[in-house]
Amino acid sequence: MSHEIAAERLLVAADRADPERAARLVFQAFVALSRTADSHQMLPLLARVRAAREADRSARTELIYRTLAGTAATRARLAEGPAHLDTAVRLFDANAFGDDPVLVECALTAVMTLMRPDEARRFAPLVAALDLAPADRARLLALIGVGDAWAGNLVRGQAELREAARLAALSGTLDVQAEATSWLAKCDALRGDLDQAAVHLDRARALAARVGSAWVARHLPECTAALAFARGDRETWAGLLELVVATDTGVTAGLQYEHRWELATHHALTGRPEVAADLLAGVDDPPASWPGGSVLPAWRSWILDPDAPTTVATLTAALTALTRPAEQLLAARIAWLLGVHHGRAGRRGNAARLLEQACAGYARTGAGGMLALVVRDLRLLAGPPATTGTADPPSTATTAGPPGTAAIAGPPGTAGPQAATTPAAGPPATAPTAGVHRTAPVAGPAAGGTGPVGRSATVDARPGFAGPTGRPVLTGAEARVAATIADGLSNREAAQRLFVSVKTIEFHLGNIFRKLGVRNRTELAARRVAAGWSGSDGSSGPPSATSPTTVGTGHRPR
Numbered sequence: 001m002s003h004e005i006a007a008e009r010l011l012v013a014a015d016r017a018d019p020e021r022a023a024r025l026v027f028q029a030f031v032a033l034s035r036t037a038d039s040h041q042m043l044p045l046l047a048r049v050r051a052a053r054e055a056d057r058s059a060r061t062e063l064i065y066r067t068l069a070g071t072a073a074t075r076a077r078l079a080e081g082p083a084h085l086d087t088a089v090r091l092f093d094a095n096a097f098g099d100d101p102v103l104v105e106c107a108l109t110a111v112m113t114l115m116r117p118d119e120a121r122r123f124a125p126l127v128a129a130l131d132l133a134p135a136d137r138a139r140l141l142a143l144i145g146v147g148d149a150w151a152g153n154l155v156r157g158q159a160e161l162r163e164a165a166r167l168a169a170l171s172g173t174l175d176v177q178a179e180a181t182s183w184l185a186k187c188d189a190l191r192g193d194l195d196q197a198a199v200h201l202d203r204a205r206a207l208a209a210r211v212g213s214a215w216v217a218r219h220l221p222e223c224t225a226a227l228a229f230a231r232g233d234r235e236t237w238a239g240l241l242e243l244v245v246a247t248d249t250g251v252t253a254g255l256q257y258e259h260r261w262e263l264a265t266h267h268a269l270t271g272r273p274e275v276a277a278d279l280l281a282g283v284d285d286p287p288a289s290w291p292g293g294s295v296l297p298a299w300r301s302w303i304l305d306p307d308a309p310t311t312v313a314t315l316t317a318a319l320t321a322l323t324r325p326a327e328q329l330l331a332a333r334i335a336w337l338l339g340v341h342h343g344r345a346g347r348r349g350n351a352a353r354l355l356e357q358a359c360a361g362y363a364r365t366g367a368g369g370m371l372a373l374v375v376r377d378l379r380l381l382a383g384p385p386a387t388t389g390t391a392d393p394p395s396t397a398t399t400a401g402p403p404g405t406a407a408i409a410g411p412p413g414t415a416g417p418q419a420a421t422t423p424a425a426g427p428p429a430t431a432p433t434a435g436v437h438r439t440a441p442v443a444g445p446a447a448g449g450t451g452p453v454g455r456s457a458t459v460d461a462r463p464g465f466a467g468p469t470g471r472p473v474l475t476g477a478e479a480r481v482a483a484t485i486a487d488g489l490s491n492r493e494a495a496q497r498l499f500v501s502v503k504t505i506e507f508h509l510g511n512i513f514r515k516l517g518v519r520n521r522t523e524l525a526a527r528r529v530a531a532g533w534s535g536s537d538g539s540s541g542p543p544s545a546t547s548p549t550t551v552g553t554g555h556r557p558r
Helices: 005-017 021-031 037-055 059-075 082-096 101-113 117-127 134-150 156-173 173-192 194-213 214-231 233-246 254-267 273-280 296-304 307-320 326-343 349-367 366-381 478-485 490-500 502-516 523-533
Strands: 456-459 549-552
Touching: 005 021, 005 037, 021 059, 021 101, 021 233, 037 059, 059 082, 059 101, 059 233, 082 101, 101 134, 101 194, 117 134, 117 194, 134 156, 134 173, 156 173, 173 194, 173 214, 173 366, 194 214, 214 233, 214 366, 214 490, 233 254, 254 273, 254 296, 273 296, 273 307, 273 549, 296 307, 307 326, 326 349, 349 366, 490 502, 502 523
Parallel strands: none
Antiparallel strands: 456 549
16 A cells, blocks of 8 residues: 555544544654655644644643644744754653653654754663554664664664664565665665665665655665765765755755765865855854754864864864764764874874874774774874975865765654764764764774775785886885876875875876886886786785885775
Protein backbone atom coordinates (compact mmCIF):
# COMPACT_ATOMS: atom_id res chain seq x y z
CA MET A 1 0.00 0.00 0.00
CA SER A 2 1.31 3.47 -0.85
CA HIS A 3 1.97 5.89 1.98
CA GLU A 4 -0.54 8.34 0.57
CA ILE A 5 -3.30 5.70 0.68
CA ALA A 6 -2.30 4.68 4.21
CA ALA A 7 -2.41 8.31 5.33
CA GLU A 8 -5.80 8.85 3.71
CA ARG A 9 -7.25 5.83 5.54
CA LEU A 10 -5.88 7.13 8.84
CA LEU A 11 -7.46 10.52 8.23
CA VAL A 12 -10.81 8.94 7.34
CA ALA A 13 -10.69 7.04 10.62
CA ALA A 14 -9.78 10.28 12.43
CA ASP A 15 -12.98 11.89 11.16
CA ARG A 16 -15.00 9.28 13.06
CA ALA A 17 -12.88 9.22 16.25
CA ASP A 18 -13.02 11.16 19.53
CA PRO A 19 -10.63 14.17 19.71
CA GLU A 20 -7.70 12.43 21.41
CA ARG A 21 -7.94 9.40 19.14
CA ALA A 22 -8.25 11.73 16.13
CA ALA A 23 -5.06 13.57 17.13
CA ARG A 24 -3.20 10.27 17.35
CA LEU A 25 -4.40 9.14 13.95
CA VAL A 26 -3.45 12.46 12.36
CA PHE A 27 0.06 12.18 13.83
CA GLN A 28 0.35 8.67 12.43
CA ALA A 29 -0.70 10.05 9.04
CA PHE A 30 2.02 12.67 9.39
CA VAL A 31 4.56 9.91 10.10
CA ALA A 32 3.37 7.97 7.06
CA LEU A 33 3.78 11.00 4.78
CA SER A 34 6.87 12.59 6.29
CA ARG A 35 9.41 10.88 4.01
CA THR A 36 7.49 11.19 0.77
CA ALA A 37 5.51 14.44 0.93
CA ASP A 38 6.60 18.05 0.58
CA SER A 39 6.27 20.37 3.56
CA HIS A 40 3.18 22.22 2.23
CA GLN A 41 1.27 18.92 2.25
CA MET A 42 1.64 18.79 6.04
CA LEU A 43 -0.35 21.97 6.72
CA PRO A 44 -3.82 20.33 6.47
CA LEU A 45 -2.71 17.80 9.09
CA LEU A 46 -1.83 20.62 11.47
CA ALA A 47 -5.29 22.13 11.01
CA ARG A 48 -6.89 18.80 11.91
CA VAL A 49 -4.83 18.43 15.08
CA ARG A 50 -5.62 22.02 16.06
CA ALA A 51 -9.32 21.24 15.81
CA ALA A 52 -8.88 18.13 17.97
CA ARG A 53 -6.98 20.19 20.55
CA GLU A 54 -9.81 22.73 20.75
CA ALA A 55 -12.21 19.90 21.56
CA ASP A 56 -9.93 18.09 23.99
CA ARG A 57 -7.42 19.90 26.21
CA SER A 58 -5.81 16.74 27.63
CA ALA A 59 -2.03 16.63 28.00
CA ARG A 60 -1.77 13.89 25.40
CA THR A 61 -3.61 15.85 22.72
CA GLU A 62 -1.68 18.99 23.64
CA LEU A 63 1.63 17.13 23.25
CA ILE A 64 0.67 15.92 19.76
CA TYR A 65 -0.49 19.38 18.73
CA ARG A 66 2.68 21.07 20.01
CA THR A 67 4.87 18.57 18.17
CA LEU A 68 3.17 19.06 14.82
CA ALA A 69 2.86 22.84 15.26
CA GLY A 70 6.52 23.14 16.22
CA THR A 71 7.67 20.92 13.36
CA ALA A 72 5.62 22.82 10.78
CA ALA A 73 6.79 26.21 12.10
CA THR A 74 10.43 25.16 12.15
CA ARG A 75 10.31 23.89 8.60
CA ALA A 76 8.73 27.18 7.58
CA ARG A 77 11.46 29.04 9.51
CA LEU A 78 8.95 30.69 11.84
CA ALA A 79 10.15 31.96 15.21
CA GLU A 80 7.46 30.18 17.25
CA GLY A 81 8.66 26.68 16.32
CA PRO A 82 11.07 26.11 19.24
CA ALA A 83 8.52 27.28 21.84
CA HIS A 84 5.98 24.70 20.65
CA LEU A 85 8.60 21.95 20.67
CA ASP A 86 9.94 22.87 24.11
CA THR A 87 6.40 22.66 25.43
CA ALA A 88 5.99 19.22 23.86
CA VAL A 89 9.13 17.92 25.58
CA ARG A 90 8.09 19.38 28.93
CA LEU A 91 4.66 17.77 28.67
CA PHE A 92 6.22 14.40 27.91
CA ASP A 93 8.58 14.58 30.87
CA ALA A 94 6.01 15.94 33.32
CA ASN A 95 3.44 13.24 32.56
CA ALA A 96 5.70 10.17 32.27
CA PHE A 97 4.34 9.16 28.88
CA GLY A 98 7.17 6.69 28.25
CA ASP A 99 4.79 3.75 27.82
CA ASP A 100 2.91 5.37 24.95
CA PRO A 101 4.58 4.72 21.55
CA VAL A 102 2.89 7.65 19.78
CA LEU A 103 3.91 10.13 22.48
CA VAL A 104 7.45 8.71 22.65
CA GLU A 105 7.76 9.38 18.93
CA CYS A 106 6.33 12.88 19.40
CA ALA A 107 8.89 13.77 22.07
CA LEU A 108 11.76 12.18 20.14
CA THR A 109 10.75 14.13 17.05
CA ALA A 110 10.63 17.32 19.13
CA VAL A 111 14.15 17.02 20.57
CA MET A 112 15.61 16.22 17.18
CA THR A 113 13.83 19.15 15.54
CA LEU A 114 15.13 21.37 18.36
CA MET A 115 18.65 20.30 17.30
CA ARG A 116 19.36 18.62 20.64
CA PRO A 117 20.47 15.23 19.31
CA ASP A 118 22.26 14.23 22.51
CA GLU A 119 18.81 13.92 24.15
CA ALA A 120 17.75 11.21 21.71
CA ARG A 121 19.78 8.69 23.68
CA ARG A 122 17.42 8.88 26.67
CA PHE A 123 14.62 7.47 24.52
CA ALA A 124 16.53 4.28 23.70
CA PRO A 125 15.53 2.41 26.91
CA LEU A 126 11.90 3.45 26.40
CA VAL A 127 11.89 2.14 22.83
CA ALA A 128 13.58 -1.08 23.91
CA ALA A 129 10.85 -1.69 26.51
CA LEU A 130 7.91 -1.00 24.18
CA ASP A 131 6.09 -3.80 22.38
CA LEU A 132 6.45 -2.50 18.83
CA ALA A 133 5.93 -3.84 15.36
CA PRO A 134 9.22 -4.11 13.39
CA ALA A 135 8.22 -1.17 11.18
CA ASP A 136 7.62 1.11 14.18
CA ARG A 137 10.81 0.00 15.90
CA ALA A 138 12.79 0.63 12.72
CA ARG A 139 11.44 4.16 12.48
CA LEU A 140 12.29 5.03 16.10
CA LEU A 141 15.71 3.36 15.92
CA ALA A 142 16.52 5.42 12.85
CA LEU A 143 15.79 8.60 14.79
CA ILE A 144 17.89 7.50 17.75
CA GLY A 145 20.73 6.39 15.49
CA VAL A 146 20.76 9.71 13.71
CA GLY A 147 20.76 11.47 17.08
CA ASP A 148 23.70 9.45 18.38
CA ALA A 149 25.73 10.02 15.22
CA TRP A 150 24.92 13.72 15.17
CA ALA A 151 25.84 14.03 18.84
CA GLY A 152 29.29 12.62 18.15
CA ASN A 153 28.89 8.88 18.74
CA LEU A 154 29.31 7.57 15.21
CA VAL A 155 30.04 4.03 16.37
CA ARG A 156 26.70 3.65 18.13
CA GLY A 157 24.85 5.67 15.51
CA GLN A 158 26.16 3.48 12.71
CA ALA A 159 25.10 0.30 14.53
CA GLU A 160 21.60 1.63 15.22
CA LEU A 161 21.12 2.80 11.65
CA ARG A 162 22.14 -0.63 10.38
CA GLU A 163 19.57 -2.27 12.65
CA ALA A 164 16.92 0.24 11.62
CA ALA A 165 17.59 -0.47 7.94
CA ARG A 166 17.44 -4.22 8.59
CA LEU A 167 14.11 -4.03 10.42
CA ALA A 168 12.67 -1.72 7.79
CA ALA A 169 13.66 -4.16 5.05
CA LEU A 170 12.05 -7.06 6.94
CA SER A 171 8.81 -5.14 7.43
CA GLY A 172 8.70 -3.74 3.90
CA THR A 173 8.74 -0.09 5.00
CA LEU A 174 10.88 1.11 2.13
CA ASP A 175 10.65 4.78 3.05
CA VAL A 176 12.21 4.14 6.46
CA GLN A 177 14.77 1.83 4.88
CA ALA A 178 15.68 4.54 2.37
CA GLU A 179 16.12 7.16 5.08
CA ALA A 180 18.15 4.96 7.42
CA THR A 181 20.32 3.74 4.54
CA SER A 182 21.03 7.27 3.31
CA TRP A 183 22.20 8.40 6.75
CA LEU A 184 24.15 5.18 7.07
CA ALA A 185 26.02 6.06 3.86
CA LYS A 186 27.18 9.36 5.34
CA CYS A 187 28.03 7.69 8.63
CA ASP A 188 30.08 5.08 6.75
CA ALA A 189 31.97 7.81 4.89
CA LEU A 190 32.88 9.62 8.08
CA ARG A 191 33.92 6.34 9.67
CA GLY A 192 36.15 5.43 6.73
CA ASP A 193 34.05 2.54 5.39
CA LEU A 194 34.07 3.96 1.88
CA ASP A 195 33.09 0.83 -0.03
CA GLN A 196 30.10 0.32 2.27
CA ALA A 197 29.21 3.99 1.97
CA ALA A 198 29.04 3.66 -1.82
CA VAL A 199 26.89 0.54 -1.57
CA HIS A 200 24.50 2.18 0.89
CA LEU A 201 24.31 5.35 -1.18
CA ASP A 202 23.30 3.41 -4.31
CA ARG A 203 20.77 1.43 -2.29
CA ALA A 204 19.30 4.59 -0.76
CA ARG A 205 18.86 6.14 -4.21
CA ALA A 206 17.07 3.06 -5.50
CA LEU A 207 14.82 2.84 -2.45
CA ALA A 208 13.96 6.54 -2.59
CA ALA A 209 12.97 6.14 -6.22
CA ARG A 210 10.75 3.16 -5.45
CA VAL A 211 8.67 5.10 -2.93
CA GLY A 212 9.09 8.57 -4.37
CA SER A 213 10.70 9.97 -1.22
CA ALA A 214 11.11 13.74 -1.51
CA TRP A 215 12.69 13.86 1.95
CA VAL A 216 15.43 11.33 1.19
CA ALA A 217 16.00 12.64 -2.33
CA ARG A 218 16.59 16.12 -0.93
CA HIS A 219 19.55 15.19 1.25
CA LEU A 220 21.17 12.52 -0.95
CA PRO A 221 23.55 15.07 -2.59
CA GLU A 222 24.85 15.91 0.86
CA CYS A 223 25.60 12.25 1.58
CA THR A 224 27.26 11.93 -1.83
CA ALA A 225 29.39 15.00 -1.09
CA ALA A 226 30.64 13.48 2.16
CA LEU A 227 31.71 10.32 0.33
CA ALA A 228 33.43 12.29 -2.44
CA PHE A 229 35.51 14.22 0.04
CA ALA A 230 36.38 11.15 2.09
CA ARG A 231 37.66 9.63 -1.17
CA GLY A 232 39.79 12.69 -1.86
CA ASP A 233 37.71 13.79 -4.86
CA ARG A 234 37.57 17.45 -4.01
CA GLU A 235 36.40 18.59 -7.43
CA THR A 236 33.30 16.42 -7.16
CA TRP A 237 32.84 17.46 -3.54
CA ALA A 238 32.95 21.16 -4.41
CA GLY A 239 30.43 20.69 -7.22
CA LEU A 240 28.06 18.80 -4.96
CA LEU A 241 28.46 21.38 -2.23
CA GLU A 242 27.45 24.06 -4.74
CA LEU A 243 24.24 22.08 -5.30
CA VAL A 244 23.67 21.60 -1.57
CA VAL A 245 24.08 25.32 -0.89
CA ALA A 246 21.89 26.31 -3.83
CA THR A 247 19.04 24.07 -2.61
CA ASP A 248 19.46 25.05 1.05
CA THR A 249 19.87 21.43 2.10
CA GLY A 250 20.24 21.08 5.85
CA VAL A 251 18.17 24.16 6.64
CA THR A 252 16.33 22.48 9.50
CA ALA A 253 19.53 21.36 11.22
CA GLY A 254 21.55 24.53 10.91
CA LEU A 255 23.65 22.89 8.25
CA GLN A 256 22.80 25.50 5.66
CA TYR A 257 25.26 27.79 7.45
CA GLU A 258 28.04 25.26 7.73
CA HIS A 259 27.62 24.13 4.12
CA ARG A 260 27.88 27.72 2.92
CA TRP A 261 30.89 28.48 5.14
CA GLU A 262 32.62 25.29 3.92
CA LEU A 263 32.11 26.26 0.29
CA ALA A 264 33.29 29.81 0.95
CA THR A 265 36.41 28.43 2.66
CA HIS A 266 37.11 26.27 -0.37
CA HIS A 267 36.92 29.25 -2.71
CA ALA A 268 38.94 31.52 -0.41
CA LEU A 269 41.79 29.02 -0.15
CA THR A 270 41.84 28.22 -3.86
CA GLY A 271 42.44 31.78 -4.97
CA ARG A 272 38.84 32.92 -5.47
CA PRO A 273 38.27 35.31 -2.55
CA GLU A 274 35.63 37.29 -4.44
CA VAL A 275 33.50 34.15 -4.84
CA ALA A 276 33.90 33.40 -1.14
CA ALA A 277 32.85 36.93 -0.21
CA ASP A 278 29.78 36.74 -2.48
CA LEU A 279 28.68 33.50 -0.81
CA LEU A 280 28.74 35.12 2.61
CA ALA A 281 27.41 38.54 1.63
CA GLY A 282 23.91 39.24 2.90
CA VAL A 283 23.82 36.09 5.04
CA ASP A 284 23.49 36.93 8.72
CA ASP A 285 25.22 34.85 11.34
CA PRO A 286 22.89 32.50 13.25
CA PRO A 287 22.31 33.03 16.97
CA ALA A 288 24.96 31.70 19.32
CA SER A 289 22.48 29.04 20.49
CA TRP A 290 22.59 27.45 17.02
CA PRO A 291 24.87 24.40 16.75
CA GLY A 292 28.22 25.93 15.85
CA GLY A 293 26.74 29.43 16.10
CA SER A 294 29.46 30.62 18.47
CA VAL A 295 32.25 29.97 15.94
CA LEU A 296 30.63 31.04 12.66
CA PRO A 297 31.31 34.81 12.98
CA ALA A 298 35.02 34.14 13.59
CA TRP A 299 35.06 31.59 10.77
CA ARG A 300 33.51 34.18 8.44
CA SER A 301 36.21 36.74 9.32
CA TRP A 302 38.94 34.17 8.67
CA ILE A 303 37.46 33.22 5.30
CA LEU A 304 37.48 36.86 4.25
CA ASP A 305 41.10 37.38 5.37
CA PRO A 306 42.73 33.98 6.04
CA ASP A 307 46.30 35.28 6.32
CA ALA A 308 45.62 37.99 8.90
CA PRO A 309 47.06 37.02 12.32
CA THR A 310 44.03 38.50 14.08
CA THR A 311 41.48 36.39 12.18
CA VAL A 312 43.54 33.24 12.73
CA ALA A 313 43.84 33.99 16.45
CA THR A 314 40.14 34.80 16.80
CA LEU A 315 39.03 31.60 15.08
CA THR A 316 41.46 29.55 17.15
CA ALA A 317 40.10 31.08 20.35
CA ALA A 318 36.52 30.47 19.24
CA LEU A 319 37.20 26.72 19.17
CA THR A 320 36.98 26.64 22.96
CA ALA A 321 33.29 27.58 22.76
CA LEU A 322 32.40 24.43 20.78
CA THR A 323 31.56 22.27 23.79
CA ARG A 324 28.14 20.77 23.01
CA PRO A 325 27.91 17.16 21.82
CA ALA A 326 26.53 18.23 18.43
CA GLU A 327 29.58 20.46 17.92
CA GLN A 328 32.33 17.86 18.35
CA LEU A 329 32.83 17.15 14.67
CA LEU A 330 32.74 20.83 13.80
CA ALA A 331 35.41 21.55 16.40
CA ALA A 332 37.66 18.89 14.87
CA ARG A 333 37.00 20.28 11.40
CA ILE A 334 37.96 23.85 12.31
CA ALA A 335 41.10 22.64 14.08
CA TRP A 336 42.02 20.68 10.95
CA LEU A 337 41.56 23.68 8.67
CA LEU A 338 43.64 25.90 10.93
CA GLY A 339 46.34 23.26 11.39
CA VAL A 340 46.83 22.86 7.64
CA HIS A 341 46.86 26.62 7.18
CA HIS A 342 49.60 27.01 9.82
CA GLY A 343 51.55 24.17 8.21
CA ARG A 344 51.51 25.82 4.80
CA ALA A 345 52.77 29.02 6.40
CA GLY A 346 55.67 27.17 8.02
CA ARG A 347 54.33 27.45 11.58
CA ARG A 348 54.93 23.81 12.41
CA GLY A 349 54.34 24.08 16.14
CA ASN A 350 50.88 25.60 15.79
CA ALA A 351 50.11 23.20 12.94
CA ALA A 352 51.05 20.14 14.98
CA ARG A 353 49.01 21.28 17.98
CA LEU A 354 45.86 21.91 15.95
CA LEU A 355 46.18 18.78 13.81
CA GLU A 356 46.58 16.67 16.95
CA GLN A 357 43.51 18.40 18.35
CA ALA A 358 41.61 17.44 15.21
CA CYS A 359 42.87 13.86 15.46
CA ALA A 360 41.67 13.62 19.05
CA GLY A 361 38.26 14.99 18.10
CA TYR A 362 37.78 12.56 15.24
CA ALA A 363 39.07 9.61 17.26
CA ARG A 364 36.71 10.48 20.12
CA THR A 365 33.69 10.53 17.81
CA GLY A 366 34.66 7.43 15.83
CA ALA A 367 35.22 9.34 12.57
CA GLY A 368 37.96 7.01 11.34
CA GLY A 369 37.75 8.20 7.74
CA MET A 370 38.36 11.80 8.74
CA LEU A 371 41.05 10.76 11.20
CA ALA A 372 42.95 8.98 8.43
CA LEU A 373 43.03 12.14 6.33
CA VAL A 374 44.25 14.29 9.22
CA VAL A 375 46.89 11.71 10.11
CA ARG A 376 48.16 11.99 6.55
CA ASP A 377 48.57 15.74 6.97
CA LEU A 378 50.22 15.28 10.35
CA ARG A 379 52.74 12.84 8.90
CA LEU A 380 53.56 15.23 6.11
CA LEU A 381 54.12 17.96 8.66
CA ALA A 382 56.52 15.73 10.57
CA GLY A 383 58.72 15.18 7.49
CA PRO A 384 61.96 17.09 6.95
CA PRO A 385 61.49 20.69 5.78
CA ALA A 386 62.37 21.59 2.21
CA THR A 387 66.07 22.26 1.70
CA THR A 388 65.81 25.21 -0.65
CA GLY A 389 66.41 28.76 0.36
CA THR A 390 62.88 29.64 -0.61
CA ALA A 391 60.53 30.65 2.17
CA ASP A 392 57.10 29.08 2.10
CA PRO A 393 54.46 31.79 2.32
CA PRO A 394 50.94 30.97 3.38
CA SER A 395 49.42 28.99 0.54
CA THR A 396 46.10 29.83 -1.00
CA ALA A 397 45.38 26.26 -1.87
CA THR A 398 42.40 24.06 -1.39
CA THR A 399 40.85 23.24 1.94
CA ALA A 400 41.73 20.22 3.98
CA GLY A 401 39.20 17.79 5.24
CA PRO A 402 35.69 16.77 4.37
CA PRO A 403 32.68 18.90 3.88
CA GLY A 404 29.78 19.19 6.23
CA THR A 405 31.15 16.83 8.77
CA ALA A 406 29.72 18.74 11.56
CA ALA A 407 26.55 16.79 11.54
CA ILE A 408 24.94 13.79 10.02
CA ALA A 409 21.42 13.80 10.98
CA GLY A 410 17.85 14.63 10.28
CA PRO A 411 14.59 13.05 11.32
CA PRO A 412 12.19 12.47 8.47
CA GLY A 413 10.02 15.38 7.50
CA THR A 414 10.25 16.65 11.04
CA ALA A 415 12.39 19.69 10.52
CA GLY A 416 15.21 17.73 11.98
CA PRO A 417 18.76 17.75 10.67
CA GLN A 418 19.39 16.72 7.14
CA ALA A 419 23.12 16.23 7.11
CA ALA A 420 27.25 15.30 7.94
CA THR A 421 30.26 17.11 8.36
CA THR A 422 29.30 17.18 8.89
CA PRO A 423 28.05 15.41 11.48
CA ALA A 424 28.09 15.41 11.14
CA ALA A 425 28.80 18.64 14.89
CA GLY A 426 26.30 20.20 13.04
CA PRO A 427 27.35 16.25 11.28
CA PRO A 428 25.00 18.47 11.63
CA ALA A 429 28.27 20.20 9.44
CA THR A 430 32.25 19.86 7.21
CA ALA A 431 31.06 16.31 7.06
CA PRO A 432 30.42 16.82 3.26
CA THR A 433 29.43 18.39 6.98
CA ALA A 434 32.10 16.07 7.20
CA GLY A 435 29.34 14.68 6.76
CA VAL A 436 29.77 13.69 7.33
CA HIS A 437 28.47 14.02 8.03
CA ARG A 438 29.89 9.61 8.96
CA THR A 439 29.03 8.13 9.75
CA ALA A 440 32.14 1.26 12.96
CA PRO A 441 35.70 1.02 13.56
CA VAL A 442 37.24 3.97 15.34
CA ALA A 443 40.14 4.12 12.92
CA GLY A 444 39.43 2.91 9.44
CA PRO A 445 41.73 3.53 6.52
CA ALA A 446 41.07 6.41 4.21
CA ALA A 447 40.22 3.95 1.47
CA GLY A 448 37.63 2.18 3.60
CA GLY A 449 37.70 -1.29 5.07
CA THR A 450 39.39 -2.33 8.27
CA GLY A 451 43.05 -1.58 7.68
CA PRO A 452 45.21 0.88 9.56
CA VAL A 453 44.51 4.57 9.69
CA GLY A 454 46.40 6.53 7.08
CA ARG A 455 48.99 5.20 4.70
CA SER A 456 52.43 6.29 3.58
CA ALA A 457 54.75 5.69 0.70
CA THR A 458 58.34 5.09 1.73
CA VAL A 459 60.84 6.80 -0.54
CA ASP A 460 63.77 4.43 -0.98
CA ALA A 461 66.74 4.01 -3.31
CA ARG A 462 65.07 2.30 -6.22
CA PRO A 463 67.59 1.70 -9.04
CA GLY A 464 64.93 1.86 -11.73
CA PHE A 465 64.17 5.46 -10.78
CA ALA A 466 67.78 6.62 -10.62
CA GLY A 467 69.49 9.16 -12.84
CA PRO A 468 71.46 8.48 -16.00
CA THR A 469 74.40 7.10 -14.01
CA GLY A 470 72.20 4.58 -12.20
CA ARG A 471 72.98 6.15 -8.84
CA PRO A 472 70.37 7.52 -6.43
CA VAL A 473 70.95 11.23 -6.78
CA LEU A 474 67.93 13.12 -5.41
CA THR A 475 67.84 14.88 -2.08
CA GLY A 476 65.06 13.95 0.32
CA ALA A 477 63.07 17.05 -0.63
CA GLU A 478 63.54 16.36 -4.35
CA ALA A 479 62.47 12.75 -3.91
CA ARG A 480 59.25 13.82 -2.24
CA VAL A 481 58.49 16.29 -5.02
CA ALA A 482 59.31 13.69 -7.69
CA ALA A 483 56.92 11.22 -6.05
CA THR A 484 54.00 13.63 -6.07
CA ILE A 485 54.60 14.97 -9.59
CA ALA A 486 55.06 11.48 -11.03
CA ASP A 487 51.75 10.58 -9.42
CA GLY A 488 50.02 13.15 -11.61
CA LEU A 489 49.69 16.13 -9.28
CA SER A 490 49.94 19.67 -10.55
CA ASN A 491 52.50 22.03 -9.04
CA ARG A 492 49.81 23.60 -6.88
CA GLU A 493 48.52 20.22 -5.69
CA ALA A 494 52.04 19.04 -4.90
CA ALA A 495 52.64 22.23 -2.91
CA GLN A 496 49.47 21.61 -0.94
CA ARG A 497 50.41 18.03 -0.16
CA LEU A 498 53.97 18.85 0.91
CA PHE A 499 53.21 22.07 2.81
CA VAL A 500 55.50 24.17 0.60
CA SER A 501 55.05 26.96 -1.93
CA VAL A 502 54.54 26.50 -5.67
CA LYS A 503 57.88 28.23 -6.25
CA THR A 504 59.58 25.60 -4.10
CA ILE A 505 58.03 22.85 -6.23
CA GLU A 506 59.21 24.58 -9.41
CA PHE A 507 62.72 24.95 -8.00
CA HIS A 508 62.95 21.24 -7.15
CA LEU A 509 61.47 20.17 -10.48
CA GLY A 510 64.30 21.86 -12.35
CA ASN A 511 66.84 19.87 -10.34
CA ILE A 512 64.84 16.63 -10.67
CA PHE A 513 64.60 16.86 -14.46
CA ARG A 514 68.32 17.61 -14.72
CA LYS A 515 69.45 14.85 -12.35
CA LEU A 516 67.17 12.15 -13.75
CA GLY A 517 67.76 13.12 -17.35
CA VAL A 518 64.06 13.65 -18.11
CA ARG A 519 62.56 16.58 -19.98
CA ASN A 520 59.00 16.74 -18.67
CA ARG A 521 56.38 15.22 -16.37
CA THR A 522 55.44 12.57 -18.89
CA GLU A 523 58.99 11.23 -18.98
CA LEU A 524 59.14 11.37 -15.17
CA ALA A 525 55.93 9.33 -14.95
CA ALA A 526 57.28 6.89 -17.55
CA ARG A 527 60.43 6.44 -15.47
CA ARG A 528 58.19 5.58 -12.53
CA VAL A 529 56.26 2.98 -14.55
CA ALA A 530 59.47 1.43 -15.92
CA ALA A 531 60.78 1.15 -12.38
CA GLY A 532 57.62 -0.54 -11.16
CA TRP A 533 57.05 2.23 -8.67
CA SER A 534 53.34 2.53 -7.87
CA GLY A 535 53.06 6.18 -6.95
CA SER A 536 51.43 7.80 -3.98
CA ASP A 537 49.98 4.60 -2.59
CA GLY A 538 52.91 2.34 -3.46
CA SER A 539 55.71 0.94 -1.34
CA SER A 540 58.63 2.61 -3.03
CA GLY A 541 59.54 5.80 -4.82
CA PRO A 542 62.33 7.73 -6.49
CA PRO A 543 65.86 7.40 -5.16
CA SER A 544 66.97 9.67 -2.39
CA ALA A 545 70.50 10.60 -1.42
CA THR A 546 69.32 10.55 2.18
CA SER A 547 67.71 7.94 4.37
CA PRO A 548 64.16 6.79 3.47
CA THR A 549 61.57 9.48 3.95
CA THR A 550 57.86 9.06 4.48
CA VAL A 551 55.57 10.75 2.02
CA GLY A 552 51.93 11.11 3.10
CA THR A 553 49.33 9.96 0.65
CA GLY A 554 45.57 10.03 0.78
CA HIS A 555 43.28 9.66 -2.19
CA ARG A 556 43.80 11.56 -5.39
CA PRO A 557 40.68 12.96 -7.01
CA ARG A 558 39.46 10.61 -9.71
